Amino acid sequence: MNLDTLEQEAVRVPSNVAVSCITFGAESWLQAADAMQQAGAVLLTLWGSDDRDRDGHFRIHAAYLMPQRLWIIGHAMPSDSPVYPSLSRLFPVADRLQRAVRDLLGIHADGGDDRPWLRHGGWPASVFPLRRDVDPAHAHAVQSSAYPFVHVSGDGVHEIPVGPVHAGTIEPGHFRFSLVGEKVLRLEQRLGYAHKGVAKRFESMRLDDGHRLAARACGDSTVAFSWAYCSALESMNATVVPPRAVTLRALALELERVANHLGDLGALGNDAGLAFGQTQFSALKERLLRQNAEVFGQRYLFDLVVPGGVAKDPPERALVALSSELSDIKREVNELRVLYTNHAGLQDRLQGTGYVDPAQARTMGALGLVARACGLARDLRVDLPWPPYDKFLPTVAICADGDVAARLQVRFDEVLESLRLCSQWLGDMPAGAICVDLPDTEPGQQGIGMIEGWRGPVLAAVESGVNEGIRRCHIHDPSWQNWLLLERAVLDNIVADFPLINKSFNLSYSGHDG
Amino acid sequence: MFDILSRIRRTGRLSETGPQAGKATASDPLQSKLHQTFGRALCIRQVDAGSCNGCELEIQALGNPYYNLEGSGIHFVASPRHADLLLVTGPVSVNMEEALKRTYQAMPKPKWVIAVGDCGACGGIFGTSYASRGSVGNIIPVDAMVNGCPPSPTALMQAIVDVTTGMPQSGQG
Incomplete structure (x- = not known):
C-alpha cells in the first residue's frame, strides 16, 4: 500500500488544517499503518468509539501526522469481537494509547503491553465507562492492587519510587527509578492519576x-x-x-x-x-x-x-x-x-x-x-x-x-x-x-x-x-x-x-x- | 557575577503588601498575625488531586517576587509530616483518592485544609462521575474554600490568612 493509493480513496474531513480520512478492514488498517511509518508519519493519537447503537460496531481511529496532512485511518469491529491489530510494533507510543482505549472502551489490540493504564482500580475491569450504555454518574469503590512495574535486578540495583504526590507544586504521577549508585538504569512512568473522565x-x-x-x-x-x-x-x-x-x-x-x-x-x-x-x-x-x-x-x-x-x-x-x-x-x-x-x-x-x-x-x-x-x-x-x-x-x-x-x-x-x-x-x-x-x-x-x-x-x-x-x-x-x-x-x-x-x-x- | 548583581540592584524590591486578616489594620500586619498563631512560620503542603494545572500555576505564582509568600514566613514543604496546612486542588480523581487521604492522615495535628478552585470547592465542570469524586470536601474535612477558575494569588493569600487566624472565610476568588 502506498500513500498515493490512499489519497485517491480518502475523503476530506472538515478541519482548520488538511485532514483526510479513510476506513479499512483489519489487514489494510495495519498495512496503512506500515505505509505511514515508512513515510515517516507520527502516530499522533488513537481513539475508539462505540457505534453499537448505530450499526452494531465499535470503531478505532488512528491519527497520523505528516508534514502536509493529518491522516485518520478508521477500522470497524463487530461488537462481539472488538479486537484490532496492534500498532505497537510500528509506533512506540501505541502501547499506552491502546491501553487507554481498552480501559475506557473495552476494545483490544491483539498484541503489546496489556497492563491497565488509566484504570487504577477506580472502576472494575469489567466496566468500560466510555461505552454508551454505561451511566456516567455510576461511581465505584476503589479496589487498588499493586501495579506490575518492570523489575530491574542485578548487583547493587535499587529502586526509588516517587509520587503520585510530589515534593513541589506539580501535578500527580508516579516515577519508578531503577539505579546503580546514582546512575539511572531505567525509569518507568505510571500516569493516569489525574484522569477525571x-x-x-x-x-x-x-x-x-x-x-x-x-x-x-x-x-x-x-x-x-x-x-x-x-x-x-x-x-x-x-x-x-x-x-x-x-x-x-x-x-x-x-x-x-x-x-x-x-x-x-x-x-x-x-x-x-x-x-x-x-x-x-x-x-x-x-x-x-x-x-x-x-x-x-x-x-x-x-x-x-x-x-x-x-x-x-x-x-x-x-x-x-x-x-x-x-x-x-x-x-x-x-x-x-x-x-x-x-x-x-x-x-x-x-x-x-x-x-x-x-x-x-x-x-x-x-x-x-x-x-x-x-x-x-x-x-x-x-x-x-x-x-x-x-x-x-x-x-x-x-x-x-x-x-x-x-x-x-x-x-x-x-x-x-x-x-x-x-x-x-x-x-x-x-x-x-x-x-x-x-x-x-x-x-x-x-x-x-x-x-x-x-x-x-x-x-x-x-x-x-x-x-x-x-x-x-x-x-x-x-x-x-x-x-x-x-x-x-x-x-x-x-x-x-x-x-x-x-x-x-x-x-x-x-x-x-x- | 557583576552583571547579575547589577541586575538584582536594578530590579529592586517588587514585593507588594499582602492581604490582612479580616478587618485588620495596617498596624496589624499579616506577619504578626501569623507570629501570634505559629511563633515563626506556616508550612504548607500542596496536593494536586486531579486538577487541570490551572490552580497550580497560581499557587506557584505565590512564590514570585510580587507576592513573595516566603517573605511572610509562609513556605511550601515537601512532606505532609512537616505541614500545618494542606492546599488541595481538585476535582478529586478516583485515582488520587487514596493518595489524598494518606497525605491528610500523615499531617500532624492541628491542621487545616483549604480546597482550592471551583473544582476543589464543588467539583467544577467535572462534577462527580466514574472517574471524579467531585469536591475535596467529599473525601477529607475542609476548613475553607477558595473559588475561582483559577483563584488569583491574592484570593489564595487571603484564604490562607483567614483560615489560619480563625477569620470567617471569604470564599470568593
Whole structure:
C-alpha cells in the first residue's frame, strides 16, 4: 500500500488544517499503518468509539501526522469481537494509547503491553465507562492492587519510587527509578492519576458548551485546547470566524506560549541552582499575566476562545499598553539570555544533561518544542498553517543538540519569535466583530481542530450528536509522545538531575490523563 | 557575577503588601498575625488531586517576587509530616483518592485544609462521575474554600490568612 493509493480513496474531513480520512478492514488498517511509518508519519493519537447503537460496531481511529496532512485511518469491529491489530510494533507510543482505549472502551489490540493504564482500580475491569450504555454518574469503590512495574535486578540495583504526590507544586504521577549508585538504569512512568473522565463528560454537554471543558483538559494550554475544539466545531459548520477574532485568538495563543516559556526559563535556572533566574523570570511572567488581566479580563485565558470567535473585545488603550509592556519584556528577556549564556556554572548543569538522540526522537514521534530541540522542524504553525498563521509564518526555532540546554535555547527563541508576532498583530489589529453565531448542527457531523500549543500540537476530534449535543469528543495532548522520550532522556544521568530534565520537558499530566 | 548583581540592584524590591486578616489594620500586619498563631512560620503542603494545572500555576505564582509568600514566613514543604496546612486542588480523581487521604492522615495535628478552585470547592465542570469524586470536601474535612477558575494569588493569600487566624472565610476568588 502506498500513500498515493490512499489519497485517491480518502475523503476530506472538515478541519482548520488538511485532514483526510479513510476506513479499512483489519489487514489494510495495519498495512496503512506500515505505509505511514515508512513515510515517516507520527502516530499522533488513537481513539475508539462505540457505534453499537448505530450499526452494531465499535470503531478505532488512528491519527497520523505528516508534514502536509493529518491522516485518520478508521477500522470497524463487530461488537462481539472488538479486537484490532496492534500498532505497537510500528509506533512506540501505541502501547499506552491502546491501553487507554481498552480501559475506557473495552476494545483490544491483539498484541503489546496489556497492563491497565488509566484504570487504577477506580472502576472494575469489567466496566468500560466510555461505552454508551454505561451511566456516567455510576461511581465505584476503589479496589487498588499493586501495579506490575518492570523489575530491574542485578548487583547493587535499587529502586526509588516517587509520587503520585510530589515534593513541589506539580501535578500527580508516579516515577519508578531503577539505579546503580546514582546512575539511572531505567525509569518507568505510571500516569493516569489525574484522569477525571473528560471524554465521557463531553458526551453529556452541548456542542456550544464543550469549549469550556476542552479549556480545562490542560489548564496551562487552555487557549490551545479551546481553539482546537472551536476549530473542529466551526469547520463542521463551515463557519468563518471574523478576522479580528482570528487575530485575537492567535495573540492569546502566543501570550500563552510566552507565559509558559517564561515560567520554565525561570524554573530551569532554579533547578540548576540559579535562584536568580527564577526570581527574574517569574517576575516577568507575572507582568505578562497582569497584562492579560488588563486586556482580556483574566490572568489565564480560560473561555476566551468561544465557538464563532472570542468572548472579549479588548479596549484599544489596553492593546497599546500591552504592546509597550511586551517590548519591555522582550528587552529584559534578551538581557537575561546573555546572563544565562555566560553563566559557566549554569551551562555546566544544562549542557549534555538529559540528552535525546535525534534518531530516537524521530522513532518515538517527538512533538513540539522537545522535537525542535532535537533538530526536528515540526511546527503546525508552519507545516499546516491555519489563519492567521498562513499570513504570518513564524520562524521555527530549532536546535539540534537534544539536551536540557537545547530545550532552554528553543524556549528563548520561541519567546522572542512569539513576541515578534504579537507586536505585528498589535500594530495592525483588524477591526470589526469578534464573534459570529453558529448555525444548527446536524447529528453525525465530524470536525477536527489542530493547534500548535506551547508544548506542541493539540487535537480535538468532535462528532455531533442529536439535539445539538456532543456524540463523541476526543482530545489529544502532545505529552503522550514526549513522556516516552523523558523515560529515555534520563538514562545514564544521575537521579539528582531528574528534576532538571523533567522541567526541561515540562509535560502535562492532566492533558495526558484526560 | 557583576552583571547579575547589577541586575538584582536594578530590579529592586517588587514585593507588594499582602492581604490582612479580616478587618485588620495596617498596624496589624499579616506577619504578626501569623507570629501570634505559629511563633515563626506556616508550612504548607500542596496536593494536586486531579486538577487541570490551572490552580497550580497560581499557587506557584505565590512564590514570585510580587507576592513573595516566603517573605511572610509562609513556605511550601515537601512532606505532609512537616505541614500545618494542606492546599488541595481538585476535582478529586478516583485515582488520587487514596493518595489524598494518606497525605491528610500523615499531617500532624492541628491542621487545616483549604480546597482550592471551583473544582476543589464543588467539583467544577467535572462534577462527580466514574472517574471524579467531585469536591475535596467529599473525601477529607475542609476548613475553607477558595473559588475561582483559577483563584488569583491574592484570593489564595487571603484564604490562607483567614483560615489560619480563625477569620470567617471569604470564599470568593
